[in-house]
Amino acid sequence: MNPTPPIQTSDFVLQTSTRRGLNPARAVLDNGVVLLAKHTTTTPAVSINLAIRAGSACDPPDAPGTTWLLSRVIDRGTAKRSAADIAEALDSRGITITIAVTRQLFSLVCTCLAEDFEAVLALLGEIVITPSLLDREIETRKGEVITAIRQDDDNPAVRASESLMALLYPDGHPYGRRTKGSIEVVETLTRDRLLHLHDQRFAPTELSAAIVGDVNPSHVHDVAAGVFGRWQNAAPPPITLPPVRHATRRQRLVIPMMNKAQADIAYGFTTITRRDPDYYAFWLMNNAFGQYSIARADPAYYAWWLMNHALGQYSMSGRLGDSIRERQGMAYYVSSSLDANVAEGPLVIRAGVSPANVDRAVASIDEEITRLITEGLTPKELDESRRYLIGSIPRALETNAAIASFLQIAEFFGLGLDYDVRLPDLLGAVTLDQANAAARRALHPERATIVIAGPYADVESDNRLIG
Amino acid sequence: MRATTLDNGLKVLVQEEHTAPLASVWCWYKVGSKDERPGLTGVSHWVEHMNFKGTTNIPRDQVKGIIEQYGGSWNGYTWIDQTTYLETATRDALDRMLFIESERMANCLYHPDDCESERTVIISELQGGENDPDQLLDQEVTATAFKAHPYQHPTIGWLPDLKAMTRDDLYGYYRRYYVPNNATLVIVGDVDTDEALRRVEHYFGGIQPGRDLERLRTVEPDQTGERHLTIRKEGTTAYLKVAFHAPSATDDRFVPIVILDAVLAGAKGLNLWSSFRTAPPQRSARLYRALVERGLASSVSGSIVPTQQPFLYTVSVTATDGTSLTSVEAATLEELDRVRQDGITDTELAKAKAQLKARLVFDNDSVTNIAHQLGYFETIASVDVFTALPSRIAAVTCEAVADAARSLLAPSNRTVGWFEPLPIGNGSGKSEVGSTKSEVRSLKSEV
Numbered sequence: 001m002n003p004t005p006p007i008q009t010s011d012f013v014l015q016t017s018t019r020r021g022l023n024p025a026r027a028v029l030d031n032g033v034v035l036l037a038k039h040t041t042t043t044p045a046v047s048i049n050l051a052i053r054a055g056s057a058c059d060p061p062d063a064p065g066t067t068w069l070l071s072r073v074i075d076r077g078t079a080k081r082s083a084a085d086i087a088e089a090l091d092s093r094g095i096t097i098t099i100a101v102t103r104q105l106f107s108l109v110c111t112c113l114a115e116d117f118e119a120v121l122a123l124l125g126e127i128v129i130t131p132s133l134l135d136r137e138i139e140t141r142k143g144e145v146i147t148a149i150r151q152d153d154d155n156p157a158v159r160a161s162e163s164l165m166a167l168l169y170p171d172g173h174p175y176g177r178r179t180k181g182s183i184e185v186v187e188t189l190t191r192d193r194l195l196h197l198h199d200q201r202f203a204p205t206e207l208s209a210a211i212v213g214d215v216n217p218s219h220v221h222d223v224a225a226g227v228f229g230r231w232q233n234a235a236p237p238p239i240t241l242p243p244v245r246h247a248t249r250r251q252r253l254v255i256p257m258m259n260k261a262q263a264d265i266a267y268g269f270t271t272i273t274r275r276d277p278d279y280y281a282f283w284l285m286n287n288a289f290g291q292y293s294i295a296r297a298d299p300a301y302y303a304w305w306l307m308n309h310a311l312g313q314y315s316m317s318g319r320l321g322d323s324i325r326e327r328q329g330m331a332y333y334v335s336s337s338l339d340a341n342v343a344e345g346p347l348v349i350r351a352g353v354s355p356a357n358v359d360r361a362v363a364s365i366d367e368e369i370t371r372l373i374t375e376g377l378t379p380k381e382l383d384e385s386r387r388y389l390i391g392s393i394p395r396a397l398e399t400n401a402a403i404a405s406f407l408q409i410a411e412f413f414g415l416g417l418d419y420d421v422r423l424p425d426l427l428g429a430v431t432l433d434q435a436n437a438a439a440r441r442a443l444h445p446e447r448a449t450i451v452i453a454g455p456y457a458d459v460e461s462d463n464r465l466i467g
Numbered sequence: 468m469r470a471t472t473l474d475n476g477l478k479v480l481v482q483e484e485h486t487a488p489l490a491s492v493w494c495w496y497k498v499g500s501k502d503e504r505p506g507l508t509g510v511s512h513w514v515e516h517m518n519f520k521g522t523t524n525i526p527r528d529q530v531k532g533i534i535e536q537y538g539g540s541w542n543g544y545t546w547i548d549q550t551t552y553l554e555t556a557t558r559d560a561l562d563r564m565l566f567i568e569s570e571r572m573a574n575c576l577y578h579p580d581d582c583e584s585e586r587t588v589i590i591s592e593l594q595g596g597e598n599d600p601d602q603l604l605d606q607e608v609t610a611t612a613f614k615a616h617p618y619q620h621p622t623i624g625w626l627p628d629l630k631a632m633t634r635d636d637l638y639g640y641y642r643r644y645y646v647p648n649n650a651t652l653v654i655v656g657d658v659d660t661d662e663a664l665r666r667v668e669h670y671f672g673g674i675q676p677g678r679d680l681e682r683l684r685t686v687e688p689d690q691t692g693e694r695h696l697t698i699r700k701e702g703t704t705a706y707l708k709v710a711f712h713a714p715s716a717t718d719d720r721f722v723p724i725v726i727l728d729a730v731l732a733g734a735k736g737l738n739l740w741s742s743f744r745t746a747p748p749q750r751s752a753r754l755y756r757a758l759v760e761r762g763l764a765s766s767v768s769g770s771i772v773p774t775q776q777p778f779l780y781t782v783s784v785t786a787t788d789g790t791s792l793t794s795v796e797a798a799t800l801e802e803l804d805r806v807r808q809d810g811i812t813d814t815e816l817a818k819a820k821a822q823l824k825a826r827l828v829f830d831n832d833s834v835t836n837i838a839h840q841l842g843y844f845e846t847i848a849s850v851d852v853f854t855a856l857p858s859r860i861a862a863v864t865c866e867a868v869a870d871a872a873r874s875l876l877a878p879s880n881r882t883v884g885w886f887e888p889l890p891i892g893n894g895s896g897k898s899e900v901g902s903t904k905s906e907v908r909s910l911k912s913e914v
Contacts, residue, residue, distance in 0.1 A: 040486075041486070042486040042487070042832060042833075043828050043829075043831065043832050044828060045825075045828050045829060045832065083750075084751070086750070087750030087751040088751055090748050090750065091733065091748040091749065091750055091751040091752070091818060091822065092818050092821055092822075093748075093821065093822075093825060094734060094748050094821055094822035094823070094824065094825025094826055094829075095748055095825070096745045096746050096747065096748050096749075098745055098746070111745075111829055111832075112825070113824075113825050113828060139762075140759075140760065140762050143762050143765065143787045143788065144759070144765040144766075144787065146787070146788050147704060147765035147785060147786075147787045147788045148765060150703040150704050150788050151703065151704045151785070153703050154600070154702050154703040154704060154888075154891075155598070155599075156598055157598075257891075258701075258892075259700060259701030259702065259891060260597075260598045261593075261594035261595075261597040261598055262591060262594035262595045262597070262598050322528075325588060326584075327584070328584065329583070329584030329585060329586070329587040329588050330587060330588075330591070331588065331591055332588055332589075332591040332592035332595055333595075352591060352594075352595045353591060354587070354590065354591055354594060357587075384532060384535065384536060387535075387536045387537075387538070388535040388536065388538055389538070390538060391535075391536065391537045391538020391539065391556070391557060392538035392539070392540070393538065394487055394488055394489055394538070394557055395489055395538060395539070395540065395555060395556070395557075397487075398487045398489060398832075398833050398834070399832045399833050400832065401832075454598075
């Protein structure tokens, strides 16, 4: 194995964008690792976001959930350190590594004090490159994953969302599979399968490291080059996704969960890819229709779910919230989310309602969609959404972790180092006709896929859809 | 940070932070579910919902748009000691944010139709919570741990009260507690303090103070024996909670217990708004090693939150599939008894302090989070309690933690709750709560 000499710091700095805005530095090591860095001084801390193009779409077709189990085990020992050593290294610095698996990405994210940056990045590098994946760790984590799957099975919101994705993306499409997999599959997974997956998909060409905080970008480069510069592994073949088939008829599935108090509705469509030229028109249309004021990526969103005790307003805007929550008082939450992705992602409307209000709520969603595609948004609605989305950019880029996440999205979709600067213009250029055309292109009650999970049963459910 | 009080009693805290072109405004009221009398449980939270539904000078459909046109976020929450409202937006929206909060304090409408439609929204929120067995168990354990103090009932309220409450109940409560002399206004961000205070005087100076509020006098009597409850309900997963009466934020034992919790389950930080973003650093923590690493549990967490009056320290455990609650409880209590008997080591103390040092930094990474902390502590105690946290943490000794553990973790001070899942599809969806009354296992008090 030939060591890869890191590029010179001066090259790294020269590639820095000179325009105003975030102005991140970007470099590519000789082995293909992408480095993104941004110096901030808000707190004496650094956020590290490592994204590997090895999400659940890479699961072996016969073993959905393999990537998820790998994510639970990967930080439980490396070639040099035991699980206990890693635990001590993290806990003594007050650090938690959050390992997330999306359809496309496998991410390791943490925030540490600036004084710990070098040691923490070195540890993360070991975890990514040389995980030990020991049998005893795999067995323990399997128990946790199986318990989590059982918890999901008892959660109407999860059941509704996962079943909707399975219906929108049928026939084993990676977007339709449960990320955690099934208990039956998880029980059969072996160390060899995890090692094989890691060897096949984890390579320097697949890694992008975003590092934001109180550390100089040139120092980031030097440290990251030392950690990742010698890593060699062949680039995997690109992930190929099957074509997405858009629904041509209305589908409705009911999952009776009579032990629950509230029913969850997931109502959705397949839409567009992130690279579609109409993406910004879709984004604005969705915002006016029912996007969260608190975006799902906002940490506060998760804080609300995790905080059992304190009860708050569910920040929501748009027509759905106005109709179903504000005017009719039917639901605590109702919203729509757009997840344009590598393949045509979903637009999903979710609502939590009393079982007695399920039919009314679905009818109201139908009604709002019909109104949207026949009458369109008003100029005022579009203007308000545009002002909101543009105005929220400084807030969305306030924290180190949020900036690092933003840089990773821009890198993954090839949006450019100046994406934050161009974004207002991209949103500003969308016309009312384009936003309304986006609604007509993707939404129609007759092509809607609807899943209801909770204390509700009806005869309209298309039981052929089950399983 | 500058603190001042207007003539009408409104406390104002302003802190300049010029790292981003943003400002965050929070208006805090010293009213929460502990201030509710029987029959009106849930009124604080319902009032919070009503205060987003238009004012004399802000039409109902413009309440949210005023801030959103600046790209701002808005929200509010209610808990046991406090109700609070916030906006975070670009700095040029400061005037609008202050206007909204002044309107919210003085001029909310409470239209009868809005009160009625919000009833079903709140009942939906309650039912959503009941869908989560862990949350249901938390509610029942809290209700069992307290016999007298109104921390006993959930902030959402009891369903029969929510069904019976009237518009007059809501409006009367609003008028009683939403007065400047019961509030703290916090501004943090890219602002000029003098100018911000002038704008605060402009918007709030004319609001009349309310009469002095009679405050809660109930003190929870010492618990004299272990209490145990079991919820048997259809489900897939077993949960355990062990709750202990714990001191308030100003008590000398509070910070040692925060350290104790870090040793047992990893340090969470002390920001109710942001500390839940990530799991605590806990892999070397005692309960994690005893439960998760041994395969008995898929998760374990500890919770000690700063409160005005003595609340709870709670350990929550999710049993792994197929593991009995008996063995999970035994392993949990064994660890708790061990730390009660032997205390913690110097190494553990140093690690816990390092974790908290980092968490205090991480919890203050935005104007919103900083503003939350200032207002939160001023509402439950004093902002000085917040600023003193680093020095209080630094001063904690192993002996102080051991002393706190001995009284906190006494068996007679604990309430143990089980959620025992019944097979799905074999019975009704209703829960069966057994042994909710105190089972005095130890007649001898072990305080």
